[in-house]
Amino acid sequence: MAQQLGLDLPSRTALGRDAFFVSPSNAVALAMIDAWHDWAGDKLVLTGPEGAGxxxxxxxxxxxxxxxxxxxxELRQEDVPELAQGPVAVEDVPDIAGNSEAETALFHLHNLALSEEHHLLFTGTGPVTQWGLRLPDLVSRLQGTTAAQLDAPDDSLLSALLVKLLADRQLTPKPDLxxxxxxxxxRSFAAAIDLVERLDAASLALKRPITRHLAVQVLDKDAPGA
Structure with missing residues (x-):
């Protein structure tokens, strides 16, 4: 199944299903997202390293x-009744670890949305056991939720991403680059986006094409002591 990868760029936002490039590092997680009607308990935890998608x-x-x-x-207790009237995705759950009000609001959203027979998706970096949440009832419910793991992007995915990011700037890179x-x-999506943006900026500033030689100059600026 050939897919084209698209990610946030200054000139466009491509976050739809058809813009998602499938590789071994994300295929299982994507399959679980596609099968959302069959989630156990109507909920799923999506985990993975920063920049994994x-x-x-x-x-x-x-x-x-x-x-x-x-x-x-951004979740507030007063918003829970309205949010629970439909399916909800709550991103970056570990960010509220130790915030008792936020954890309590999430616990209530979890219970109310499921009682209304709506689906829930929670995301975070790493396994739930490492999220640092302190509210016991919330911890038990999230740890009991099926998890889909996104791995760090592999070479095939990063290669496709670099080609796509450069193509979005009307640039056709050579394989050696x-x-x-x-x-x-x-090894992350975020690093690839940042690198292509810096290559493009350097190319425009120096009025030179993006070649391996230019890439050496840009990357050497990141080296320790540069």
Whole structure:
């Protein structure tokens, strides 16, 4: 199943199902999102490292299910009754660890939405056992929720992403440039986006095409002591 990957860029936002590139690092999680009607207990936890694509998959699910998306930090007790009237995705749950009011609001949203027979999606970095939540009832419910794991992007996914990001700027990279970048960059979507933006900026400033030589100059600026 060939898919094209699209991510947030200054000139466009592509977070739909057709813009998601499938690789071994995300295929299982995507399959679980696609099968959202069959989630055990009508809920799912989506986990993975920073930049692995959790936000993209959250938007994919919201598009399919009609869910509202809210950051855990923005959740308030007074908003729970309205939110619970439909499916909800709560992003970055570990961000509220130790915040008793926010954890209590999430606990109430969990119970009320499920009692109304609506689906819930929770996201966070790493397994739930490492989220640092302190409200026992909330912890038990989230730890008892089926989890879908997104792995760090593999070479095939990062390569496709770099090609796509450059193509969005009407740039066609040579294979040796992609291989070079893969060997030098951090292994995340965020790092790939940042690197392409810096390459493009350097190309415009120097009025030079994006080549391996230019990439060496840009990456050398990141080296310790540079």
């Amino acid at each position: 959790k936000t993209h998959l959250t938007h994919v699910w919201a598009e399919m299910s009609g869910a509202r998306i809210i950051s855990a930090r 992609i291989r070079y970048l893969l060997g030098r960059m951090d």
